[in-house]
Amino acid sequence: MRILVVGSEGTVGQAAIFDLRKRHEIVSAGRNSGQHRVDVMDEASVAALFKACGAIDAVIVTTGHGHFGPVAEMTPSQYRKGIDDKLMGQINVALTAIRHVGDGGSITLTSGVTNRDHIRSGANAASVNGAIDEFVRAAAIEMPRDLRINSVSPGLLEASVKKYEGFFPGHAPVPAERVGLAYTKAVEGALNGQVIKVD
């Protein structure tokens, strides 16, 4: 398969292709790296990406970050930043992908553990991940051309433990290899409308 991975150079992006790259052609894209440059927040940039890539059998998106901070101090602007960066970026790619991915192909988004194992300062991230997971579940029942759509919801990655120090007390970090298998399941399997958890 020819798999477009948006955010391929990030921590989750690298985990996502850990296994898939052994058997498939990875077309990499990112804001500052990869074969193709894309601003996922910009509809025109996303459309140009798909045009530049040619035929694609599967799309994986791993981009974006929620806002981390105490809910009692959170401003609407901070909340919106998480929505814009992670949710709208992934949705921009997903909605464009529905028009461009080959018949029977798949779209895989990336949510995360914060909406199923709550942490302090995680209300925005939980909300963003909930929006991604529920989009996938709802969109799945009306996907055209035998397309499938799923999300991978990884726990705290081993490689991210230092970055998020103190935010995830008691969370068992997950190895990149296991996260990679979840994306393999989404792309090579037959699941549709599923949130594939990695804990």
Place this chain on the structure above:
Amino acid sequence: MRILVVGSEGTVGQAAIFDLRKRHEIVSAGRNSGQHRVDVMDEASVAALFKACGAIDAVIVTTGHGHFGPVAEMTPSQYRKGIDDKLMGQINVALTAIRHVGDGGSITLTSGVTNRDHIRSGANAASVNGAIDEFVRAAAIEMPRDLRINSVSPGLLEASVKKYEGFFPGHAPVPAERVGLAYTKAVEGALNGQVIKVD
């Protein structure tokens, strides 16, 4: 109790106060009606509302609509409209309410059935409702001053059957009285971080 109801003149707003108004003082607010006018999309307008209302023991928000339309034809702009209108409006009120509601008070948001009983053309609404429900679940664990936060997730209201004709095949409409009881449970009960379903 003194309960601020934002969106009080809407179908869900009227249902929300069906029972509570018998025992409490309802302070009504809305875009075009109610004792106070507010644009929930505008932070400054929401802040002004709370200033104008004085002491409040509970806040209920029932405003906003998702975008309804086939996911294969949905544009990012249409998706964003649902995010802006329903999600950001409710979050604006919720984040402001955390600073203004009296100690031990409650905040009740409104999601809906589309993220737990999927319908065609409902991917945006499901996503928006998922974001609201997951915000509530995550925010609940770190609410200050013994505040509580919940969402009410009503099924298709009897009064909305005509408006949404064809969108909800097989959904049993719910009477306003039962929706009202869910808001009573959220306000008068002790629940925190719950999605109170009405089916």
